[in-house]
Amino acid sequence: MAKNIIVQPSPLGGRGVFASKSFSPGEELFTVSRPLLSSLDGIRLHDTCVNCLKWDGDATIGVQETPLESTLKACSGCKIFKYCRKECQREHWRLIHKVQCPFISKQKRYQDYPASVRGTMDLLLMIPNLQLPQKQAIGELLSHIEERSKGGEWETTQVLAVAACKFAKRPDNDAAFALSLYCKVMTNAITLVGKTLDPLGLCVDLFVSCINHSCDPNVFFVMDGQALSARCLKKIQEGDELSISYVEPTNPTMIRRKELKEKFFFDCKCPKCLNEGNTPEDRFQGDSSTDGPAKRVQDEAFNTLFSVRRGKVLPEKIISELKRALDLCQRSGFFSIERQPIPSICSDLYVELMMQDRHDESFEHVFKIYTETDPKWYPNFHPARLAHTYVLARLMKYFCFQPGREPQELRGHDLHLVYYGLLLEIESNLNKSHGPTHSFAKGVRAEINMLREELQRDAIVSIHRELPSIMTAFRGLKKQITR
Numbered sequence: 001m002a003k004n005i006i007v008q009p010s011p012l013g014g015r016g017v018f019a020s021k022s023f024s025p026g027e028e029l030f031t032v033s034r035p036l037l038s039s040l041d042g043i044r045l046h047d048t049c050v051n052c053l054k055w056d057g058d059a060t061i062g063v064q065e066t067p068l069e070s071t072l073k074a075c076s077g078c079k080i081f082k083y084c085r086k087e088c089q090r091e092h093w094r095l096i097h098k099v100q101c102p103f104i105s106k107q108k109r110y111q112d113y114p115a116s117v118r119g120t121m122d123l124l125l126m127i128p129n130l131q132l133p134q135k136q137a138i139g140e141l142l143s144h145i146e147e148r149s150k151g152g153e154w155e156t157t158q159v160l161a162v163a164a165c166k167f168a169k170r171p172d173n174d175a176a177f178a179l180s181l182y183c184k185v186m187t188n189a190i191t192l193v194g195k196t197l198d199p200l201g202l203c204v205d206l207f208v209s210c211i212n213h214s215c216d217p218n219v220f221f222v223m224d225g226q227a228l229s230a231r232c233l234k235k236i237q238e239g240d241e242l243s244i245s246y247v248e249p250t251n252p253t254m255i256r257r258k259e260l261k262e263k264f265f266f267d268c269k270c271p272k273c274l275n276e277g278n279t280p281e282d283r284f285q286g287d288s289s290t291d292g293p294a295k296r297v298q299d300e301a302f303n304t305l306f307s308v309r310r311g312k313v314l315p316e317k318i319i320s321e322l323k324r325a326l327d328l329c330q331r332s333g334f335f336s337i338e339r340q341p342i343p344s345i346c347s348d349l350y351v352e353l354m355m356q357d358r359h360d361e362s363f364e365h366v367f368k369i370y371t372e373t374d375p376k377w378y379p380n381f382h383p384a385r386l387a388h389t390y391v392l393a394r395l396m397k398y399f400c401f402q403p404g405r406e407p408q409e410l411r412g413h414d415l416h417l418v419y420y421g422l423l424l425e426i427e428s429n430l431n432k433s434h435g436p437t438h439s440f441a442k443g444v445r446a447e448i449n450m451l452r453e454e455l456q457r458d459a460i461v462s463i464h465r466e467l468p469s470i471m472t473a474f475r476g477l478k479k480q481i482t483r
């Protein structure tokens, strides 16, 4: 399919994807225009176009300006799927919705099921119309059904697979097939994300599913609507195997390995895992034992974070629980600020705080990620780093328009210019992170142009002269905020 990329047996076992030429950091490796399957999360079904994935939250939760929801029109048949334009509705109808709509219309609880179940139902409906090679490729996808059947979640897995089978109105003797498909979706799905990496659901692509894991990956994905592009994170030589990380790569080794074992059933043998205990991800300050007090703090903080992410904490308790875990890590003295789970807690905290309109408190956590965490973990052009910078830029914009709501530390700073400076910083990395034609790149450039006009054309020369010192003063806030 893609030029300069080949699928062949991997030394890691099974198949892998390899480069047949060298690639430089920031270069695009390939683009899949539309994955085989994409399935929105239940809460996104009401505010996202199911065809092009345009979402009103793309500007990141809390700083949305023009809600798209009002402009989305629901399918008159099922009244569940929504579309931003007639063209989207037509395209989606042709691709899948004509077989899907009659089944969905009769399901009252359709939205309540996980995206994986609704995705499995879609696959069941799609398979009869697929070409033989695609059917074969689905047949070859890993399901880990044996291992799953021995795990604690097996009963739930079976119930959910039966639900997918019933949704698709399959006879009961198709249940075993639905179960294996459901396990394949669970094994091969990657998170569907918006322009600023906000999770929207999941997708499965037959080619992408051949890419193996490394905790020190050389490839990252960006998505633009349904298009999924693989970009080079660090130098790839001809013959190198491409790798992505199936888990958060900055987590300590034991957490990564546990997650990989539980979800993907393998023991990672990447160089980082083989060097367990000696990597920056693993080290504590002032405790070199592997099972001492630092490890106990780490376990407790991770437990809280994972409980929040699995929906096991009451919504009104989420912020206080996250703050408690953060405080625990910081007070222990064992954790440098970039050591996980601190960055992940900060990241969840800023989103939660924004959703509650507590932008001033949210700022502190985004700022910590921007000044302390990201520079240590990510090269400048990494899309996660750009996404965080963009959230920070949008916060500056928010404070410009809501004077008096900014945190104390920001008083006296020219927030209009900080906003402009942050956008310029993003812009200088866009060609490598997203590529010049990505809609995020276009959006940021349009925003810069608009702002440039606002800041008055004739003043722009002096703005550019002043900007470096304004940005230095802004970043200098870190001493105040992070100590």
Ligand SMILES: [Zn+2]
Pocket (backbone or CB within 6 Å): 049, 050, 051, 052, 053, 054, 083, 084, 085, 088
């Ligand atoms: Zn659309």
Ligand SMILES: [Zn+2]
Pocket (backbone or CB within 6 Å): 075, 076, 077, 078, 079, 080, 081, 097, 101
């Ligand atoms: Zn419909």
Ligand SMILES: [Zn+2]
Pocket (backbone or CB within 6 Å): 214, 215, 216, 256, 268, 269, 270, 271, 272, 273
């Ligand atoms: Zn590893």
